[in-house]
Structures are given as C-alpha cells and as structure tokens.
Amino acid sequence: MVKNMDNSLTGGFLLSAAAAVLTENAVFSRAFGVSTMITAAKNKRNLIGTCLGVMWFTLCAGAAGRLMKVWGVQADRAFMPLLYAAAIGIIYAVTLVLLRAFGGRNFGRLKKYVHISAFNSTVMGTIFLSVSRCESLSEFLFFGLSSGAGFGLAAIMLSGVYGHLCSEKVPAAFRGFPAIMLYTGLIAMAVYGIGG
Amino acid sequence: MKSEKKWSPFDGIWSHNPVFAAGMSAAPAVILGSSLDTALTYALLFSTTTFGALMISRLLPRKIPYALRIILYTLTAAAVYIPCYMAAEKFSAVNPASLGVFLTLIVTGDFVVRGSELRFFRLKGGRFVTDIISHILGFDMALILLGAVRELFSQGGIGGVLYGVNTVIPILSAPCGGFILIGLMGALIRVTKNN
Numbered sequence: 005m006v007k008n009m010d011n012s013l014t015g016g017f018l019l020s021a022a023a024a025v026l027t028e029n030a031v032f033s034r035a036f037g038v039s040t041m042i043t044a045a046k047n048k049r050n051l052i053g054t055c056l057g058v059m060w061f062t063l064c065a066g067a068a069g070r071l072m073k074v075w076g077v078q079a080d081r082a083f084m085p086l087l088y089a090a091a092i093g094i095i096y097a098v099t100l101v102l103l104r105a106f107g108g109r110n111f112g113r114l115k116k117y118v119h120i121s122a123f124n125s126t127v128m129g130t131i132f133l134s135v136s137r138c139e140s141l142s143e144f145l146f147f148g149l150s151s152g153a154g155f156g157l158a159a160i161m162l163s164g165v166y167g168h169l170c171s172e173k174v175p176a177a178f179r180g181f182p183a184i185m186l187y188t189g190l191i192a193m194a195v196y197g198i199g200g
Numbered sequence: 201m202k203s204e205k206k207w208s209p210f211d212g213i214w215s216h217n218p219v220f221a222a223g224m225s226a227a228p229a230v231i232l233g234s235s236l237d238t239a240l241t242y243a244l245l246f247s248t249t250t251f252g253a254l255m256i257s258r259l260l261p262r263k264i265p266y267a268l269r270i271i272l273y274t275l276t277a278a279a280v281y282i283p284c285y286m287a288a289e290k291f292s293a294v295n296p297a298s299l300g301v302f303l304t305l306i307v308t309g310d311f312v313v314r315g316s317e318l319r320f321f322r323l324k325g326g327r328f329v330t331d332i333i334s335h336i337l338g339f340d341m342a343l344i345l346l347g348a349v350r351e352l353f354s355q356g357g358i359g360g361v362l363y364g365v366n367t368v369i370p371i372l373s374a375p376c377g378g379f380i381l382i383g384l385m386g387a388l389i390r391v392t393k394n395n
Contacts, residue, residue, distance in 0.1 A: 034301075035230035035375055039223050039310050081297050082285040085307040086278035092308065093271040100267055123270060123313040125227045125305045132301040176394065181223055182386035189379030196374050 021150060027199030030126045030151050031158035032192040037126035041155065042184060044120070045162040053114070055159055057121030059152030062130045064095045066148020069134035070141050088131045096122040126155045161191065207327060212335030215393050219342035220385040224310035228302045229343055230378030236358050239347025241294040243340040245303060248284040250311045253277035254320055254332050257312070266317075273316060277307035311335070342385070350377055 030036040037058070044054035068091045071077075079087045099118050107114050121127070130151045138144045162184065168174070169183040178186070208215070218224040225246075232242045257273045264272070285303070288296045296303060306312075315335065323331050351358050354373035356365045371377055 033375060035227040035378065038226035038230075039314070042223060081303075082282045082289075085281050085304045086275070088304055089274040089278040089307050093274065096267065096271065119266070119270070123274060123308045125308065128305055128308045129227075129301050132304055177387040177390040178383075179390075181221065182383045182390065185223075185379050185383030185386060189376045189383060192374075192379055193371065193376035196371070196376055 021146075021153075025150050025154045025157055027195060028150070029154040029158060029195055030129065031155060031188070032195040033199065034129060036129045036151075037124045037155050038188070040120060040124040040126070041159045041162060042181075044159040045166045048163060050117070050120075051159060051163050053117040054120050055152075055156035057117040058124070058126055058155045059149065060099070061092075061095060061121050061127045062152035062155070063145060063148040064099075065092070065127050065130040066134050066138075066144040066146075066151075067141075068092075068095060069131050069138065069148075070144035072131075072135060073138075073144075084132075088128055091131060092122060092127055126151060158188075158191075162187070207323070207331070209327075209330045209334055212331060212333075212338040213341065214338070214389060216335075217338045217342055217389060218311070218315075218335050219339055219346075220382060221389050224315060225339060226379075226382070227305060229339075229346055229382065230375050232299060232302055233343045233346030233350060233378055234354070234373040235351040236344065236347040237294045238299060239343045241288065241292045241296055242299055242302065243343050244292060245281075245284055245288050245296060246306055246343075247336050247340055248287075249277060249281045249306050250309070250336055251332060252280035252284070253307070253312055254316060255329075256280065257316060258321060258328065270313060270317075273312050274307050277312045281307055311339075345385075346378060346381060349381065 027033065031038060031041055040054070040058065044051050072087070072091070077087065096118065099122070100115060103114055103118065104111050130148050133151075134144050134147045138147050165187060166184075169187060170180050172179075174183055212218065214221075216222055219226070219229045228242055228246070232238045253273070253276050256276050260269060260272055262269075281303075285296060320328060320332055320335075348358060350372045352363060352365060354368060354370050354377070356368045357363050369377075372381070
C-alpha cells in the first residue's frame, strides 16, 4: 500500500515534470534563449556544457527569486530590470569565482560556458516568472530546474537535426537559420497542440 | 563580422536584419509580434533603451575584464530603461506593464550582451552609430511587420478594424506562427541577397 502510494507520488512528480518541460517549454512556448540554443546546437562538443550551464543559472535564478520573495524585495516595474540584472550579475560573478577556486586547470575551458549561459532570456525570464508564480522553495527550485531542462531538451532536439538543416540538400534560400526557425516552429506547433 | 569594406548602413535593415537574418532577440519578435499595438509599444521602449545603453556602454574602457564589462552593460541598460519606461507609461497607447516579462528582457537581450561585443563596438565613429540605428530600425520594422501580418491573418483585422480577410488562421498568433514567419522572411532575404 505504502509502496503503491510512493509509486503514484513518483509517477505524479515525473508526469508534472515532463509536462513542465514540454508544454511550458522555455523555447517552444515563450521563445526564450533561441540564439543561445542555436549556438549550443551548432557544436556538439559545446552542447552538454551549455545546457548544464543554463540549468545551473536557471536553478540559481529560481533560488534568487525565492530570496527576493522572502526578503520582500519589491521593485516598481520601471526598476525591475535593474533588480533582476543585478541578481544575475551576482550569480554570474559568484559562479566564475567558484569555478576559479574549484575548477583548477579546467577553468579556462569551462568559463566560456558560463559566459554563454548567464545572460540570456531563459535566465532572466526564470527570475521574473518564478517571482510571480511560485510560493515555496521547492516550487522555485523546480521551476528553475524545469526551465533549464526545457531549454536543454530544445537544444538537444535541434542538435540532432542541425547538420541536416544546414546541409547542401536543403535549398540555398532555406539553408541554416531559416530552416532552423521553420523546424522550431513545427515543434512549437506540436507542443502548442499538446498544451492547448 | 562583416569586413569594414563590405559594410553598408542598410545592413541592419535588410541583409543583416536582427530578427530575420541574424536570429537576435527572437523572444519578443515571436511573442509580442502577434499584434500591432503591442509591437509598437515594445519597439518604442526597445529602441530608446538599447540606443541609450549602447552609446553609454561604448564609453567603458576595454581594459575592464570581459565578465565585468558584460555586467556593466546590462546594468547600464537597466538604468537607461527606467526613464524610458516612465515615458512609455505616459505616452504609449498600450500600458507597457501588459507586455510582462518581455520588457525586462531588453536589458539582457542580444543587442546589449552579444551584438555590442561581436559587432557594434568593433566599428568606429559614424559607422558605429549608423550601424546601431540601422539594426534597431531593422528590429523595429521586423517586429511591426510581424505584428501587423499576424494580427491581420489571425483575427481578420488590425486594432478591431476588419479588412475583408475571409480566411483567418488563428494559430498564426501563437509562438509557432512567429517562428514560421521568421523562417519564411529569412528565406526571402536570402533569395534577394543571392540575386
């Protein structure tokens, strides 16, 4: 009985996680981080590093959103970007310091992922949306993680077909960026169909 | 980056259009470019904030480490955004607050974070200013075009005025419609460039 309940809880959590990553996908439903997604998908060696980097920053963005809510930091709409940009700047600087302290020889190789991942619309959007939607710490962290995972899913899906979309077989007018947008549009249409 | 010899003041408007050719700032184009009113309000705030932020950021010494420079660029943009937002609240037909998260994205957008280092700040003097204006105009025109076309064909009219469009495609106003239209416009630019 207890085991069944555990299974249903785990199943429920997994389902809601899958729904969050797919139907609330940062790229397909809000068009966040499209240029970063293309940069990540272009080179498979950078793909995992960039995806993990974005997940780290969205997770931290969720935590920052929680801190702002707990401390009652509220800004007038005109001052909101200043507050959020300062939060991302602090996370960015702390991440670089941590990487410098613990990354050892890999610091030079890893810091480029930090540069690519920190300042993009997925991270900024996560802070903004989490503050208005989440209440408990777990909700904030889950929202942050699922935003990053959604970005990662989109980048991996694009990476799988990137070579085809840029190949000689695609008519010259559509090769590369136009084909990537059409592909993203078709996936977004499928996601829109699922989510409604 | 395009070499300085091949540089043209109209790059940002057509051949290197930020939305249709360079893939910059896709989020507002896809989401807010679904109706003309919101597109116009966003274009106003985007243009003033981005132009001001890039002009001030250019003054920062290049000796400052890259990581710190990027933070300063975004903070500068956020500071410039404050008076621009207040002005938009007074003069714009649409309350800018209704544009939600996408307004805050201006300060960490591709123009401020990437375009600045990879393109704009590599140009000198008059070319630098002209290139920024051309790219901002290119973005505004793309956003307004997307807004008008998507509103017309998804609702049959613009701003509640019907223009006799019999077949409407509601999905055009969804994000997927934005991506697909950007892809098609990108292909059109390629065709004209190649010819």
